[in-house]
Amino acid sequence: MTEGPVRSIWLRPERGARGPAPEYSRGRIATAGVALADADGLAAVTMRAVADALGTGPASLYRYVATRDELIELMINEVNGEFDHTAPGGGHWLQDLLALARQSRGIYLRHPWLLDATGLDGPIGPNAVDYLEHALAALSGVDVDPRTKLEAIGVLNGLVALLARAEIAQGTAGRTLPQWQREQTAYLSEALKAGRHPHLAAALATRPPEAEPAESLFDRVVARVLTGLLHPGTPR
Amino acid sequence: MTEGPVRSIWLRPERGARGPAPEYSRGRIATAGVALADADGLAAVTMRAVADALGTGPASLYRYVATRDELIELMINEVNGEFDHTAPGGGHWLQDLLALARQSRGIYLRHPWLLDATGLDGPIGPNAVDYLEHALAALSGVDVDPRTKLEAIGVLNGLVALLARAEIAQGTAGRTLPQWQREQTAYLSEALKAGRHPHLAAALATRPPEAEPAESLFDRVVARVLTGLLHPGTPR
């Protein structure tokens, strides 16, 4: 009688026990959505576009997914399946976490729309749980309490997303969208003419000494943040 | 004749030299948008709703703003005006940056929608430039190259957003939305029953030893990350 609360998609069975077999699978729908998002961004993932890609109508999708956000949940879980948790890390926890972070970076660079999707704070999918398990396993030898470990993993995730966002912004601004960055620097130099931002002016003046490879910057920042969090040199 | 590229809103004059004076100001529009977002989230900031709040029609807004994203740009700049850059920090760079981070945290907690708006990677507004100048001033005595300083400030911003997001999720989940977290733990414990996630199970088992005040957690994590970035104990 009562509808009950709308349960998370990961708690719902993929198909019921009665009726005919569903024509599509969650994986197939997720793949279609990912393809659209990879090509034209998250905004291109409309219910109609996904339905078209599958060769059906929009209403049919709602037999698989309660809402568009849930479809995106499926897509997130799909790309989170690209982690290879069997890859050897090196034995030391920092090397292991760094290897995991590099994989995460690769996923972001392959699927830039993921950066726009992570703000939805939906429930953690199965592949994210596996990721969490792997990260905790890497930290099993480190002597800090579990709360701190989860904390560090959370910060690591946020940090990787941040760095990936910077890389993507830089890359697309340099090639396909020179407009945006030109606007940025135009306004910035305008604002600096007033002379009320000496430190900023100085920092931007000495800006491009030479380009550091993105990978080494990534490794350096991630390593420093992680050691700072888990083995601080200055405990106080 | 040529339309030219659509210039950033911060490069456009607030009003033209000819014609009648605009009925509203950017500040007034931004304030109206912020009020709506504070009350009902970013999704409540529709062109129609903002227009209604101002007592006009949707089309009129486009005399002030080229697109909805630009309206949100205005709102972001508006709340970035809540920083008090005259407040004393303590003299040490870490204390200064921590004070700045605490102010930033306050803004996020007062305007949670800001977390959903920062992904739009629009141009930096005037108040963000002031923030940047202040943060660089705090680091003026630190002997690392400017690139590293900008890097650290960027990471700091991302970190504050991350911690604020966690605080907000915890807060709303505990009070107004017990549903979400219940779903989360429901699926998580279901997934753990399979026994393939021993580390995660262990970490969650020892979970709530006692609640640390949010402020002290914030200070602790921010301080550790910053010292890790700018004065790493283990340079290699």
Add this chain to the structure above:
DNA sequence: CGATACTGCAAACAGCGTTCGCAGAAAGGC
């Protein structure tokens, strides 16, 4: 062999961001 519980899907709905077109008002040029 009903009864039940599912599936696929056309059609429709309310709401969204945005554009068009035009009436009217203020400032520049002569």
Add this chain to the structure above:
DNA sequence: GCCTTTCTGCGAACGCTGTTTGCAGTATCG
């Protein structure tokens, strides 16, 4: 002073969105 230019306000409309409804058909259970 006046005409031209350039701005402003805004009703109406367009195309698109996520989602709901309703119904015909089908596989499984008891």
